[in-house]
Amino acid sequence: MNQSIKPGDNPDLTEERLSGTFDTNSMAAVIYGSDKLAQRRREISEAVSRIPELQDSKPCPFMTREEKILEGSRKSAILNRLLPGLIDLDSFEETVFIHQEVIGIEGHPLALHESLFIPPIATQGTDEQQKKWLGRAQRREIIGCYAQTELGHGSNLRALETTATFDISSQEFILNSPTITSLKWWPGALGKSANWSIVIANLIVHDKNHGPHPFMVQLRDEKSHEPLPGITVGDIGPKMAFNGADNGFLGFENYRIPRENMLMRHSKVTPDGGYIRPPHAKIGYSGMVRVRSRMAAEQGLFLAHALTIAVRYSAIRRQGYLEDRSREVKVLDYQTQQHRLFPSIARAYAFIFCGFETIRLYDQLLIDVQNGNTSGMADLHALTSGLKSVVTHQTGEGIEQARMACGGHGYSMASYISEIYGVAIGGCTYEGENMVMLLQLARYLVKSIEMIQNGKSKNLGPMVAYLAANESEIDLNLGPNEYLKVFQYAARSQAWRATEKFQKLRNSGMSKEQAWNQASVELTRASRLHTRLYIMSTFINHVGSVVDQKIKKVLIDLLNVHITYEVMDIGIYVQGLLSSDQMDLIRNQLYVSLETIRPNAVSLVDSFQISDMQLRSVLGRRDGNVYENLFKWAKSCPLNDKDVLESVTKYLKPMMDKSKL
Ligand SMILES: CC/C=C\C/C=C\C/C=C\C/C=C\C/C=C\CCCC(=O)SCCNC(=O)CCNC(=O)[C@H](O)C(C)(C)COP(=O)(O)OP(=O)(O)OC[C@H]1O[C@@H](n2cnc3c(N)ncnc32)[C@H](O)[C@@H]1OP(=O)(O)O
């Protein structure tokens, strides 16, 4: 049963919902991890929809940037008052969800506070530091951000220029931005909203640079909100999207903070200027790993937003004919439309499934690290580096296809897809530029292959064990596991090809850095294939664990779309393994899978249960009543407040008048 059906809906959409073979609430429970979690999302949406002061004052596309920031702040303040009655305050998921529901995806002054400011205090602050700041931050007595990137340096953290020099005599750190390129640049909420920040600066003690470390820094006066002396701060200006957030710049001039403001759970500076090393050199980077570990699910949901819009719209949009010339067909019936959208539905499910898995892995790692065991850090860093890169890229591609699948109306801001696209592809850049992160994973793959070459295959972790296998023939009595073997073949041969290229260049006398650079395109290809293999295998395992048979059946259909599409997409890497007959077989299986999934397409996107409020799309409305609402939306555009604009009276009319003979 599809729970979205209501009286007054567009009959085309109701017809689709009636053709679904499964219960959408049960599917939502599988997507979000449990019936309880899915139910909480519905309850929060429902509660929010009943609070008038939390509704949008006007559609986001009609707001200026200043209005967006004002609206985000207004709603944040109301939410802060209402949150205790609406959500479990200890749940990060519910906190993020309600903000996204109420404020949307365009960012808001507290987006970074929850995801990048509080977590470092909680994981890298000492008990005393947590006692001092955590409660204040959680109550939102202070608003924070995370200032790491600089005008001249983002990807290469070792080149950051901001310094925090320890002054023994005053027991303070002195913060400085010595050059224009050392200005912090990009941090969200820094521009106008935050009054505190985690600042990443090079720790200098007794003239020795110990590299980037995190510091708690007050930026603005808590009464007047004016920048404190020694601080230069402001907004960096409009962006491609995400304009509800005030990304900012920040400079320091001999700005002093107490010694106790360095986050010292792992690294420490003692009062006499002693430096105590952390248990792992990169432990200070763990805030980034946390955000990356959450990006697959987050991005999967961005893709889910765009697909909810495109699939629902494709079910009510009629254009052209198939056999029956008496009525135009739903565009969702065209194979090209299905090929454009259904593999993306499968990817959205796959990203969400493996996203929740990486969140679980991170949470486990956090416990291990707090217990002094840092051995899992390298594995999770490699995994999340690849995953954030592949998922953000494919999400961007999927959203853009969804936009095109909506034809002309997809290009209108009424669809809201362009905003989803703009926000989502920010993820290709933030938390580590994709190529840079793929190359981080490649280091791990190359090291794994070197272990095999050195006869140490048995030391390989489970995620890279396939690199040592020797599969050269596939029995194409194709089930998911055979597809997995095909993918393993592709990922393995590319990883070996890239590594051997690197090694050959090295053996020719080239420096390690040059050889790496000249092999880097091949290395990033290896990282992508490795990551896609991981996504596929997680998807297969997840479907295997589903108990409800109706849900399992449709997920198997979706998995078939995924595995056949993915293997077709990497055809070039499996030429040595699969014959052209076998490729034809897979291609045909894909087409059959598209037909099989067709009756469930709308129910599959309905199962994401994204409310109309959160979706903010006229095209993607739950009720499917698109045309009358598009007309209403256009009429409410501020340009239509007057029939004759100043642009006409001041310029066009005089021009036309002058041109008259
Ligand atoms: C847009 C959102 C819209 C809506 C919101 C809706 C919902 C979401 C809710 C909340 C989210 C809201 C908003 C988020 C928006 C934006 C947030 C963006 C925040 C940022 O971008 S913060 C800045 C991020 N910056 C980066 O990621 C920089 C990338 N660079 C690096 O990480 C490093 O420089 C590096 C890893 C590339 C290189 O570091 P290095 O030079 O120190 O190290 P080496 O390359 O030499 O490697 C040495 C060795 O260390 C290993 N290593 C590296 N990192 C790690 C790690 N983290 N853990 C473990 N090990 C690590 C590396 O593998 C090497 O090992 P080897 O064995 O020697 O090979």
Ligand SMILES: Cc1cc2nc3c(=O)[nH]c(=O)nc-3n(C[C@H](O)[C@H](O)[C@H](O)COP(=O)(O)OP(=O)(O)OC[C@H]3O[C@@H](n4cnc5c(N)ncnc54)[C@H](O)[C@@H]3O)c2cc1C
């Ligand atoms: C929406 C958004 C929000 C952000 N929020 C924050 C925030 O809250 N806090 C914060 O501190 N930062 C934030 N950032 C900054 C972000 O983290 C950086 O922009 C990001 O890490 C990329 O760094 P960069 O801009 O220096 O890119 P660059 O490194 O300059 O990248 C430019 C090009 O160089 C290539 N390149 C760089 N190094 C290498 C290499 N070693 N090998 C091969 N190619 C390379 C890249 O692949 C890319 O093609 C945000 C950015 C955005 C877009």
